[in-house]
Amino acid sequence: xxxxxxxxxxxxxxxxxxxNFFKIATVTPTSGTSVTFSSIPNTYKSLQVRFxxxxxxxxxxxxxxxxxxxxxxxxxHWIYAYGSQVAxxxxxxxxxxxxxxxxxxxxTYPTTGIIDVIDYASTxxxxxxxxxxxxxxxxxxxxxxxxxxxxxxxSTAAITSLTIATGGTAFATGSTFTLYGIS
Amino acid sequence: xxTATYVPIATQxxxTAASSITFSSIPSTYTDLxxxxxxTTSSSSVNLNIQFNGETGASATTYSFTSIxxxxxxxxxxxxxxxxxxxxxxxxxxxxxxxxxxxxxIFSYAGSTYKTGLMTTSTDINGSGSxxxxxxxxxxxxxxxSLSFTQTGxxxxxxxxxATLWGI
Numbered sequence: 001x002x003x004x005x006x007x008x009x010x011x012x013x014x015x016x017x018x019x020n021f022f023k024i025a026t027v028t029p030t031s032g033t034s035v036t037f038s039s040i041p042n043t044y045k046s047l048q049v050r051f052x053x054x055x056x057x058x059x060x061x062x063x064x065x066x067x068x069x070x071x072x073x074x075x076x077h078w079i080y081a082y083g084s085q086v087a088x089x090x091x092x093x094x095x096x097x098x099x100x101x102x103x104x105x106x107x108t109y110p111t112t113g114i115i116d117v118i119d120y121a122s123t124x125x126x127x128x129x130x131x132x133x134x135x136x137x138x139x140x141x142x143x144x145x146x147x148x149x150x151x152x153x154x155s156t157a158a159i160t161s162l163t164i165a166t167g168g169t170a171f172a173t174g175s176t177f178t179l180y181g182i183s
Numbered sequence: 184x185x186t187a188t189y190v191p192i193a194t195q196x197x198x199t200a201a202s203s204i205t206f207s208s209i210p211s212t213y214t215d216l217x218x219x220x221x222x223t224t225s226s227s228s229v230n231l232n233i234q235f236n237g238e239t240g241a242s243a244t245t246y247s248f249t250s251i252x253x254x255x256x257x258x259x260x261x262x263x264x265x266x267x268x269x270x271x272x273x274x275x276x277x278x279x280x281x282x283x284x285x286x287x288x289i290f291s292y293a294g295s296t297y298k299t300g301l302m303t304t305s306t307d308i309n310g311s312g313s314x315x316x317x318x319x320x321x322x323x324x325x326x327x328x329s330l331s332f333t334q335t336g337x338x339x340x341x342x343x344x345x346a347t348l349w350g351i
Contacts, residue, residue, distance in 0.1 A: 020189075021188060021189035021351075022188065023188045026214070050214070050215055050288075050290065050351065051290070052215075052290035052291040052294075052296075052299060054296065079251065079258070080251070081249055081250065081251035081260035082249075082260070083260070083262065084260050084261075084262060085260055086251055086258045086259060086260045108296075108297060109297060109299070109320060110290065110291065110296055110297060110298075110299040111299070112288075112290040112291075112299040112300070112301055112318070113301070114288065114301065132301055132303075132316065133301070134249065134299070134301060134317075134318025135299065135318065136247050136248060136249050136299065136318045136319060136320035137247075137320065138247040138264050138265065138320055138322060139247075139264060140262045140264060144249045144262065144318075145249070145318075146249050146250070146251050146260075146316060146317065146318045148251070148316060174291070174294060174295065174296040176214065176290075176291050176294070178214055178215075180188070180351075
């Protein structure tokens with residue numbers, strides 16, 4: 001492995017390993033419309049989900065819920081770019097938390113994103129979420145989207161499971177969801 | 184037992200000006216890559232260009248991106264299709280003295296699908312500046328084994344520019 005100081009930095013052996021970012025689980029769905037991380041330990045400060053997924057159809061939202069709760073305890077707000085436009089929006093008391101209209105995806109163009117859940121193990125606070133996700137399909141059309149969102153789950157229960165659903169279309173081969181714990 | 188992961192693969196701080204910064208021989212053992220760059224350039228208001236797997240120059244057409252930007256007074260969106268690099272700096276650009284801060288996340292970089300990345304750019308030059316978020320597509324199903332931050336013409340990244348590649 002080569003390293004040319006000043007111009008090229010190649011991968012190095014003997015890495016330093018940061019000690020506070022842990023992989024809890026990875027899911028690679030090839031079908032189905034949702035993935036669930038369950039039995040999440042309460043030993044971390046925050047959770048982060050990183051994903052890259054493909055689905056069979058365009059135009060579906062990414063929806064997230066916690067602990068199997070399908071009541072109206074969720075809220076979300078977002079700003080997003082689509083095509084050449086910028087817009088914002090929000091929703092209160094949906095049955096699942098919507099992180100925008102991001103999943104304008106297909107079996108060719110991955111939708112990617114990062115979901116951060118802060119203080120997920122608290123038993124005295126509502127849970128706040130932020131997301132950054134997007135999809136580009138090499139067009140200027142509105143199906144290319146970039147979304148920044150905040151979310152709220154109005155529950156003081158510790159989060160022990162987390163579900164991400166497309167709202168209808170099935171995941172396709174090449175999809176990866178990984179849950180991390182941050183201590 | 185959960186696995187600790189967020190590994191600094193390589194870090195480079197330029198000791199002299201350079202026209203590009205390249206990370207090569209990237210191992211395929213991680214799920215995602217993250218790059219953090221804080222840098223300046225020899226000219227003001229220039230782009231950071233991101234290319235993969237040894238592609239250089241402006242001949243490629245396999246890149247596209249969409250950005251949302253704020254410049255202090257308005258929000259806007261920008262698109263580029265069939266272009267030769269990802270450009271997370273659309274509004275203010277790299278500067279000669281005040282550093283610009285970038286993060287680039289590349290998801291499933293070792294997989295066999297097209298590659299999508301999320302990028303952030305933060306620039307404030309005391310009177311103007313911008314905050315930018317971008318999504319990029321690289322229409323190539325090959326694993327990403329190297330990535331480069333390039334410039335055009337005689338522009339160079341200044342000494343002191345720092346780039347770190349992380350595996351997640």
